[in-house]
Each structure stands twice: as C-alpha cells, then as structure tokens.
Amino acid sequence: MSRTDKYSFFDNVYEVVRQIPKGRVTSYGAIANYLGAKRSARMVGWAMNAAHNKPDVPAHRVVNRQGLLTGKHHFATEDTMQARLEAENIKIKDNQIVAFKEVFWDPNLELLI
DNA sequence: ACACTGACCACTG
C-alpha cells in the first residue's frame, strides 16, 4: 500500500474504522461485510496490523464477532486496548466487551454511503 | 516469482 496510492480493500477498512463513533465498537466481519467481502474478515484484522501507521484509525474499537479483544496483543501493551475502550465508557470483563450488542456499531445499518 | 501466514467468520459434515 505504500507503493500504490489507489484505494484498496485496506484503505476502505481504514475509512470505515475512522467512522466508528466514540464509545462504540464494531467487528471485523461487519466491516468486511459492509465492504462486500465478508469472507475477508481476516484481512480486516491484517489491515488493522498495518493501521498502526495511521493514528486516525481507532483499531481498539474493532473486535471479533464475540466482542472479544482478540487484537489487544498487538497494541503497545496488552492493556492499551482495554484502557482505551474503558476511557470511552465501554466496560470490559474477561477480555470481552460487556453489553456488546448495545455498543455494537454496524456500518451496514448505521453507515450508509 | 512462489508459498505461507495473518487481530476472522461462515459454511459443511
């Protein structure tokens, strides 16, 4: 992506993640589905890995389908992701977001472009 | 240039 300036799947992922409202979270699959490639949920995660280069991308607001903080291990420290979520009033227990469905932000429903 | 892997999810058997 560093060589290509044209929009790719990853760039679309970044744009969607940037639209996640504060205090809300979404899932890899939801983003992939929104982009029309629900089989590419894994790539969304990989995109997050590359998203470290993009400060505007709140990767901590992206969790897996169960609301588990699977990506926390990829942050600066294992507590970074949870701390950032808690700073946004999101409760976490056992690496799982409490009332996940209530804070879940589905781009397919709430972000129509 | 080829093969493998990666923060996942949904479909089979």
Add this chain to the structure above:
DNA sequence: CCAGTGGCCAGTG
C-alpha cells in the same frame, strides 16, 4: 451440536 476447513487481500521470507 461440535470440529474441521475454505476463503478473501496484502505483505514478507
């Protein structure tokens, strides 16, 4: 119902 596997894009060895 539980376990296994395929699939998608991009990056790295």
